[in-house]
Amino acid sequence: MHDVRTHRLGNGLRVLTIHRPYLHRAVAAVYVHVGSRHERPRHNGLSHFLEHMLFRGSAALPSAALVNDAVESLGASMNAATHSDFTMFELSAPPDALAPAAAILGGLLTAPVFADRKVEVGIVREELLEDVDDRGRDISPDNHARRLVFGEHPLGAPIAGTAHNVTRFTDDDLREHHARHYAAGNMVACAAGPLTHDELLAAVKGSLHEIPEGPLRAAKPFTRRHRRGRRSLVPHSASQTALRIAYPCEGLDDPGGAATELLLRVIDDGMSTRLYRRVCEERGLAYDVSADIERFAEVGVIDVAASVARASVGAVVEEVLEIFRELAGAGPTRAELEKAQRRFGFDLDALDDDAQHLCDFYGPAELFGQRRSPDDRREELLSLSTEDLRAAAARVLDPARANVVLVGPKAAKHEAEIKSLLKSFRARWRDVEP
Incomplete structure (x- = not known):
């Protein structure tokens, strides 16, 4: 069991401290309840652009160069990431440098100067170019998949927005978005490392107490019922x-x-689990293939991803659908279940070795009101049976709900093949118990 304590500053900001005496680095992280799902179409990408702009300087260090030099001179490093439903700022430092490093991060969050906006526009535009072709068309398969699943809801919008939006964002847009969302009730901070709880709290408290009070900002809920899957070629x-x-x-x-x-x-x-073993090891259809899950408060999404030769597209789709049909019909074997439970347990144990992973385990969970201990998670997963997983496969992986994206040469030529495969597996799914 981790030694985690919760503190509340005078402005209402929740601060978690995690004392791990054997670690040699300390981490401070701030999680803000804002991301692309909190944006309207006109402002899509603003949360991500604001995250970038905060690193352009503070009142105390009014340029990106000064910020970077100050952080690195302490032996620290700092980074950030914007997700659909939250934004994360994180720094890692030698324990005796945590307080001055946290003061730098606090200055960026509370007193940003938004310097050199045009320079940052250029940087973000280059980032966005990775997702478009030479005619400006979106070729990101992930962007297309999210649009199919979530439609016009903000969860279906790209996190980084569009080049058109980023180009026309103003300083006023940045200030208004910052003032609305970067408030104590809409944020959680976490500090972990070999320092005592009092030392960890003192290290971050001085830099975060100036964050203004403010409420938790709710996002527009996703309420659409999922019926038939769709295709984007x-x-x-x-x-x-x-x-x-x-x-x-x-x-x-x-x-x-x-x-x-x-x-x-x-x-x-x-590589021993069903997807990689059958698609790659046994049939040689792809160099790599993956399946991931991302869960928001009220909905989640499963993504299967691969890059394959055009001639192998149909075979890969068929193999994936067959794996899912088998799991929905007979469920996993007992050995598969126990291995999955053990490996999940290993990951929970490994949290102890990394202050950043500890913060990322507890911080977002506190932000979303989902905080549980690793022991609670382990108990939950160990309580699941092969029948629980079979029922989940039957419930979630119905081919009628599959959204298929192909981005590649002559993608439209696969329309009839994909449609036929899905129709065939929908017919075979009738024998699957709910």
Whole structure:
């Protein structure tokens, strides 16, 4: 059991401290309840752009160069990431440098100067170019998959937005978004390392107490019922076709999601699990293939991803659908279940070795009201049976709910083949018990 304590600053900000005496680095992280799902279409990408702009300087260090030099001179490093539903800022430092490093991060969060916006626009535009072709068409299979699953809801929008939006964002847009979302009630901080709880709290308290008070900002809920899956076939000149098969699934608020999460471990958690073994090792259809799950509060999404030769597209889709049909019909073997449970347990044990992983385990969970200990998670997963996972597969992986994306040469030529495969597996799914 981890030694975790919760503190509340005068402004209402929750701060978690995690004392791990054997670690040699300390980490401070701040999680903000804002991401692309909190944006309207006109402002899509603003949360991500704001994250970038905060690193352009603070009142105390009014340029990116000064910030970077100050952080690195302490032996520290700092990074950030924007997700659909939250933004993360994290720094790692020698324990005796945690307080001054946290003061730098606190200055960026509370007193940003938004310097050199045009320079940062250029940087983000270069990032966005990775997802478009030379005609400006979106060729990101992940972007297309999210649009199929979530439609016009903000969860279906790209996290980084569009070049058009980023180009026209103003300083006022940044200030308004910052003032609305970067408030104490909408944030959680976490500090972990060899320092005592009092030392960890003191290290971050001085830099975060200036964050203004403010409420938790709710996002627009996703309420659309999922019926038939859809297809997006995007032509793109390349040597391979990027494939995605995406399914909506349970969110964090749904207790049934635990079985689905463990089911994904049975499907893809190393080269011996069903997906990689059958697609790659046995049939040689791809260099790599993966299946991932992301869960938001009220909904989640499963993504199967591979890049394959055009001639192999149909065979890969068929193999994936067959694996899912088998799991929905007979469930995993007892050996598969126990291996998935053990490997999940190993990951929980490994949290002890990394202050950053500890913060990322506890911080977002506190932000979303889902905080549980690793022991609680372990007990939940160990309580699941092969029948629980079979029922999850039957519930979630129905081919009628499959959203298929192809981005590659002559993608539209696969329309009839994909449609026929899905129709065939829908007919065979009638024998699957709910």
